[in-house]
Amino acid sequence: MTVKTNSIKINTSKNFEIIDITSQINDLIDIDEGIISIFSKHSTSAIVVNENEKGLLNDLEFMMDNLVLDKFSYQHDRIDNNARSHLKSFLLSSSECLPIKNNKLDLGTWQSVFFIELDGPRHKRTVTLTMVGE
């Protein structure tokens, strides 16, 4: 049994951007079997698991804009003009804890892991990977 850690740096180019990080994570896995924490160190981003289909990812952006409406006045916007980015992050969550099997993420056929930028563009977003297993 061991703990291994690593991290991914991501540059984003749009305000809302969904980036598939599955293969980057798989390349950095160095245990055979166990659990991996995938954690974004930013409160205006998210880590999610779902299908990598372009239309669906556009639908996600559309849905999030409908759930966190821009017709309201948010208090956080007096400090920093990104309240809606934080609020979307609360709903989508900044981490996932997933199974590892045979030295890879043990995902289903139609599943990928995504980093979601909610307040870009940004330079060097950091996602930490913490693996526990053997």
Next chain:
Amino acid sequence: MTVKTNSIKINTSKNFEIIDITSQINDLIDIDEGIISIFSKHSTSAIVVNENEKGLLNDLEFMMDNLVLDKFSYQHDRIDNNARSHLKSFLLSSSECLPIKNNKLDLGTWQSVFFIELDGPRHKRTVTLTMVGE
């Protein structure tokens, strides 16, 4: 310290269906203390923790239909007619990582673990269980 893995197969009979899998998980736990990753390998399903009360579970179905409205045209529906199922899965998440104590899930009195079918009926949905502990 050890890693143990197992899985549950679930057949669903409705389009939206909530199934309590707490006792099935407890029967498959074979460590005494640690953490368990409960992960659905499908992007139109979810794993959640809450109270097993029939009225509340109906309220959850109602709320999800109100959050992911069917009055919009979703791009993913051109590919596969289940965009709303995926979008609900983004909001509810396909995994939970929970504590194990005394060879069982360490839940509160009013908590159960549920598999939520969001695009059924389906045959042999797979939920993986990955335990790390001792």
Next chain:
Amino acid sequence: MTVKTNSIKINTSKNFEIIDITSQINDLIDIDEGIISIFSKHSTSAIVVNENEKGLLNDLEFMMDNLVLDKFSYQHDRIDNNARSHLKSFLLSSSECLPIKNNKLDLGTWQSVFFIELDGPRHKRTVTLTMVGE
């Protein structure tokens, strides 16, 4: 490699209340590196990670009230008059699984861990901490 467990007791004084528990968790971490499960044993509460800014936390309360509307009649309210508290908990989730590094939560600069009371005031809410690592 080892498993360590601990817990936090929280008294809340309002119906909706957000409490920063980051430093309490850090005080109870007794591994150097690994993963921690932070789990609330209550189905009308949540554990989330985001920025500790007073205006933003008010915005979160406002958003949750807009997502889980009180204009509807919920079935669970016939049993116990707190359906909306449970429904908010489904959306925010009752747990987080986070990385530990150098004997502390490995959070970003603008991140804190919060316990969210969704049906207070309550006495002795319990949050369990389960650490796996070395």
